[in-house]
Amino acid sequence: MADTARRSEPRYGNRPTMKDVAARAGVGLKTVSRVVNGEAGVTPDTGRRVQEAIDALGFRRNDSARVLRKGRTASIGLVLEDLADPFYGPLNRAVEEVARAHGALLINGSSAEDPEREQELVLALCARRVDGLIVIPAGDDHRYLEPEIKAGVATVFVDRPAGRIDADAVLSDSRGGARAGTAHLIAHGHRRIGFIGDQPRIHTAIERLGGYRAAMADAGLVIHDDWVSLGPTAPRRVEEAVVAMLGAPDPVTAIFTGNNRVTVTVVRMLAAHDTPVALVGFDDIELADLLKPGVTVIAQDAATLGRTAAQQLFHRLDGAADEPVRVVLPTRLIARGSGEIRPPAAR
Amino acid sequence: MADTARRSEPRYGNRPTMKDVAARAGVGLKTVSRVVNGEAGVTPDTGRRVQEAIDALGFRRNDSARVLRKGRTASIGLVLEDLADPFYGPLNRAVEEVARAHGALLINGSSAEDPEREQELVLALCARRVDGLIVIPAGDDHRYLEPEIKAGVATVFVDRPAGRIDADAVLSDSRGGARAGTAHLIAHGHRRIGFIGDQPRIHTAIERLGGYRAAMADAGLVIHDDWVSLGPTAPRRVEEAVVAMLGAPDPVTAIFTGNNRVTVTVVRMLAAHDTPVALVGFDDIELADLLKPGVTVIAQDAATLGRTAAQQLFHRLDGAADEPVRVVLPTRLIARGSGEIRPPAAR
DNA sequence: CTGAAAGCGCTTACAG
DNA sequence: CTGAAAGCGCTTACAG
Numbered sequence: 001m002a003d004t005a006r007r008s009e010p011r012y013g014n015r016p017t018m019k020d021v022a023a024r025a026g027v028g029l030k031t032v033s034r035v036v037n038g039e040a041g042v043t044p045d046t047g048r049r050v051q052e053a054i055d056a057l058g059f060r061r062n063d064s065a066r067v068l069r070k071g072r073t074a075s076i077g078l079v080l081e082d083l084a085d086p087f088y089g090p091l092n093r094a095v096e097e098v099a100r101a102h103g104a105l106l107i108n109g110s111s112a113e114d115p116e117r118e119q120e121l122v123l124a125l126c127a128r129r130v131d132g133l134i135v136i137p138a139g140d141d142h143r144y145l146e147p148e149i150k151a152g153v154a155t156v157f158v159d160r161p162a163g164r165i166d167a168d169a170v171l172s173d174s175r176g177g178a179r180a181g182t183a184h185l186i187a188h189g190h191r192r193i194g195f196i197g198d199q200p201r202i203h204t205a206i207e208r209l210g211g212y213r214a215a216m217a218d219a220g221l222v223i224h225d226d227w228v229s230l231g232p233t234a235p236r237r238v239e240e241a242v243v244a245m246l247g248a249p250d251p252v253t254a255i256f257t258g259n260n261r262v263t264v265t266v267v268r269m270l271a272a273h274d275t276p277v278a279l280v281g282f283d284d285i286e287l288a289d290l291l292k293p294g295v296t297v298i299a300q301d302a303a304t305l306g307r308t309a310a311q312q313l314f315h316r317l318d319g320a321a322d323e324p325v326r327v328v329l330p331t332r333l334i335a336r337g338s339g340e341i342r343p344p345a346a347r
Numbered sequence: 348m349a350d351t352a353r354r355s356e357p358r359y360g361n362r363p364t365m366k367d368v369a370a371r372a373g374v375g376l377k378t379v380s381r382v383v384n385g386e387a388g389v390t391p392d393t394g395r396r397v398q399e400a401i402d403a404l405g406f407r408r409n410d411s412a413r414v415l416r417k418g419r420t421a422s423i424g425l426v427l428e429d430l431a432d433p434f435y436g437p438l439n440r441a442v443e444e445v446a447r448a449h450g451a452l453l454i455n456g457s458s459a460e461d462p463e464r465e466q467e468l469v470l471a472l473c474a475r476r477v478d479g480l481i482v483i484p485a486g487d488d489h490r491y492l493e494p495e496i497k498a499g500v501a502t503v504f505v506d507r508p509a510g511r512i513d514a515d516a517v518l519s520d521s522r523g524g525a526r527a528g529t530a531h532l533i534a535h536g537h538r539r540i541g542f543i544g545d546q547p548r549i550h551t552a553i554e555r556l557g558g559y560r561a562a563m564a565d566a567g568l569v570i571h572d573d574w575v576s577l578g579p580t581a582p583r584r585v586e587e588a589v590v591a592m593l594g595a596p597d598p599v600t601a602i603f604t605g606n607n608r609v610t611v612t613v614v615r616m617l618a619a620h621d622t623p624v625a626l627v628g629f630d631d632i633e634l635a636d637l638l639k640p641g642v643t644v645i646a647q648d649a650a651t652l653g654r655t656a657a658q659q660l661f662h663r664l665d666g667a668a669d670e671p672v673r674v675v676l677p678t679r680l681i682a683r684g685s686g687e688i689r690p691p692a693a694r
Numbered sequence: 695c696t697g698a699a700a701g702c703g704c705t706t707a708c709a710g
Numbered sequence: 711c712t713g714a715a716a717g718c719g720c721t722t723a724c725a726g
Contacts, residue, residue: 015498017719028697033721041695058494063474065415065719069702073411075454084440084650086433086633093431096457105471107422108455110443124452127410147405151362264634271637286433287611287634290618303431364703375713380705388711412703416718 016057025053036061075105076313077125079118080136083110087260087283087302088136091158094306095134102314104131113199115139126153132313134158134306140201142167154316158309160203161326168316170309170327172300174204174282177331178211179218181280181298182256184333186219189342190254190278194227194245196238196266197258205230208258208282227252233261242269246277253343254278260285267295267338278341280333289336296339299332363404372400383408422452423660424472426465427483430457434607434630434649435483438505441653442481449661451478460546462486473500479660481505481653487548489514501663505656507550508673515663517656517674519647521551521629524678525558526565528627528645529603531680533566536689537601537625541574541592543585543613544605552577555605555629574599580608582615589616593624600690601625607632614642614685625688627680636683643686646679 018032025032027050034042035050036059042050053059067073078095080088092108099106107125111118118138122145125133132154135142140163149155149167161169185193195212198205209230216223226248229241242265245252255270255277257263263281270277271291284299308327333339365379372379374397381389382397383406389397400406414420425442427435439455446453454472458465465485469492472480479501482489487510496502496514508516532540542559545552556577563570573595576588589612592599602617602624604610610628617624631646655674680686 019719022697029720030697030722031695034696037721043695046695058498060470060474060495060498062476062719063471064411064420064476065702066721067702068412068415068704068719069721071702082440083443084436086436089431089433089436092455093429093457096430096455100456105454105475106456107452108439108443109447109453110440123407124410127407128452129409129411148407151405151407267634267637285634287614287632287638290614290638291634292639366703369713376704377706377713378711381712384705390711393711409703412718413705414718415703415720416705418718 015062016059017062018059020057021050021053021059024057025050072131073129074103075107075128075130076132076134076310077107077109077122077128077130078134079109079111079121079125081111081113081138083108085261086286090303091136091306094303095310098307098310098314102317111136111138113138113202115141119144123148132156132317134309134313135162136160137162137203139163140203154313156309156313156316158305163203166324168309168312168324168326170305170312171329172204172305173328173331174207175211175214177282177298177300177333178208178256178258179215180211180331180333181282181296181339182212182215183218184296184335184339185254185256185278185280186215186221188254188278188340191221191343192224192227192250192252192254193221194241194252194255195229195258196241196245196255196262197228197230198233198262200230205258212256224250230258233259233265235265238262238265239269242266246273252277254280254341257281259283263295263297267291270338275344276341278339278343280339282331284334291338293338293341294336296336297334299334301329301332304329362409363406364409365406367404368397368400368406371404372397419478420476421450422454422475422477423479423481423657424454424456424469424475424477425481426456426458426468426472428458428460428485430455432608433633437650438483438653441650442657445654445657445661449664458483458485460485462488466491470495479503479664481656481660482509483507484509484550486510487550501660503656503660503663505652510550513671515656515659515671515673517652517659518676519551519652520675520678521554522558522561524629524645524647524680525555525603525605526562527558527678527680528629528643528686529559529562530565531643531682531686532601532603532625532627533562533568535601535625535687538568538690539571539574539597539599539601540568541588541599541602542576542605543588543592543602543609544575544577545580545609547577552605559603571597577605580606580612582612585609585612586616589613593620599624601627601688604628606630610642610644614638617685622691623688625686625690627686629678631681638685640685640688641683643680643682643684646681648676648679651676 022029022032096106109121115138126148136159142162142165156168158170231237260283280296282298284297288295369376369379443453456468462485473495483506489509489512503515505517578584607630627643629645631644635642
């Protein structure tokens with residue numbers, strides 16, 4: 001903000017430029033450019049003189065300037081919810097690997113699940129003229145991106161679709177996964193099943209709730225209002241939801257949790273609970289197999305999610321201009337014990 | 348003369364420039380610049396005309412060009428080992444928050460524990476003229492960075508110090524932590540304690556081994572060669588080390604693990620082992636408290652590590668030119684059960 | 695094989 | 711209050 005009164009600012013730390021190299025080698029600018037970029041058309045002798053000047057001066061090409069002239073920045077932006085969330089780690093890494101394979105750098109940022117911060121970050125990346133953008137949206141209205149997309153910023157949404165605009169999206173089958181997980185609990189004898197999910201603004205939260213509802217309906221089960229809780233994934237809120245569901249006159253005998261953070265909190269609560277409660281959680285979590293009981297989960301493949309999104313992005317960057325696509329990746333139920341606990345009455 | 352040559356190669360997707368805005372508003376370039384940057388010295392009426400042209404054209408300032416002229420890119424690079432490793436998540440996020448507070452973007456990359464890839468990545472970031480660099484080094488020789496640092500790229504190493512150059516470093520007290528953890532096992536009656544750590548090229552691996560050795564020496568215990576295993580943290584290698592240590596004629600009764608990945612594999616092995624073996628691991632891991640027994644760990648504060656490093660970086664960027672500093676953050680022993688198991692003979 | 699000129703999209707320094 | 715000129719460090723298009 002207030003970086004007003006800086007001195008005669010050392011520019012890039014007073015680095016030598018091609019001009020300096022040219023002067024020292026006694027050649028023209030273009031010749032230096034040729035040597036730096038390994039282009040043909042330089043005699044070995046001239047090349048050597050230039051190389052010596054480069055080494056002596058410690059010259060390193062300023063890609064920032066190069067990029068301005070070339071029109072592509074060879075960088076992409078990835079906006080996710082929280083860099084610290086272990087779920088996004090493999091996704092982030094997968095995007096990076098694809099970017100790297102295409103010679104692009106990755107600019108990263110967290111929206112902190114705040115739509116305004118998401119927009120601010122996305123537009124900052126557009127101002128930097130990233131070639132493309134991969135966004136895990138926090139908000140549900142992305143019309144602010146329309147002029148950018150029209151101007152040529154390739155954009156792929158991942159994990160959650162864009163809101164109110166039509167854009168590429170790579171998603172996990174949230175609805176199908178939640179439906180399968182809930183059906184799994186029903187198959188093990190449960191009739192009163194709770195659902196604790198993320199905020200209703202978030203697409204996946206609604207989809208997973210839908211899957212839960214569908215499975216209950218499939219089995220002819222009516223859902224009690226008290227069995228459903230959507231909200232922030234902060235431990236506090238989740239704990240209260242668990243207490244309410246288990247403390248009711250007709251308590252739930254099983255819980256389906258909407259994502260990894262919710263699951264972790266619920267596992268912690270259930271470990272301290274006196275009677276066994278069944279649990280199936282969306283997202284796999286580390287060490288879930290070593291708990292007693294192991295945690296049964298609906299696993300999604302975060303790395304494939306990221307890789308697929310990045311590949312689609314570079315596909316667009318290569319000129320693909322067909323209709324926006326929506327890729328939905330399957331989930332996988334991993335039974336480890338917690339989801340196979342039977343309700344008290346049925347034992 | 349204007350847009351003739353443009354059509355062949357869409358530059359930044361044919362975005363309007365300040366020149367276009369100036370032409371449309373019928374003003375000079377500098378006036379547009381004033382409006383875009385909220386500078387004073389524009390009559391309300393002129394300002395309005397310019398703003399209308401901006402809106403009509405969908406103009407967004409090209410920060411990439413701005414940055415070239417300004418001499419600072421308002422971006423920093425963070426090179427870590429693996430974006431997917433949950434240990435680095437909080438560190439990454441903490442760096443991002445500090446960068447954000449300073450108006451800088453974060454360019455991220457993984458070295459994959461490969462010194463060559465680290466160098467390649469670091470130099471690519473230097474070529475982009477990031478203002479500063481935070482590096483979790485994979486290699487042990489950073490002399491390749493000397494010309495860059497001399498040229499003005501602020502650099503802070505985190506988690507591990509630089510090799511063969513003098514540079515700022517923010518570290519955890521690996522040696523002290525490992526010493527305390529090993530002493531904890533000794534205090535619980537163990538005499539034969541194994542150490543499974545990372546590759547000896549990695550500074551923290553050596554430091555932690557040193558802490559282990561020191562604690563053993565403090566207690567007058569001699570270390571058997573078979574009790575120490577350093578190498579890649581791949582599950583395969585760690586499993587073999589565990590099998591060897593537990594299968595020896597005089598098997599170890601406790602193990603100290605050198606980092607989170609090693610710990611996870613060892614926990615998995617010990618869960619399947621017939622007799623209880625004590626365990627203290629370096630780095631905290633999620634759900635460690637819910638396992639039976641809970642995993643006793645030496646926790647380091649990854650977020651503080653990242654925050655401190657980033658603050659030091661911006662301190663340098665603000666002009667601090669004093670001697671390189673080395674900050675060492677304390678670790679914390681968290682007893683949860685696995686480290687308090689007594690050896691068979693002592694029970 | 696080699697290089698001078700123009701230009702990428704902005705900001706700086708200066709003049710009116 | 712306003713704008714023309716020069717320049718950031720490179721690449722492009724072209725001429726010698």
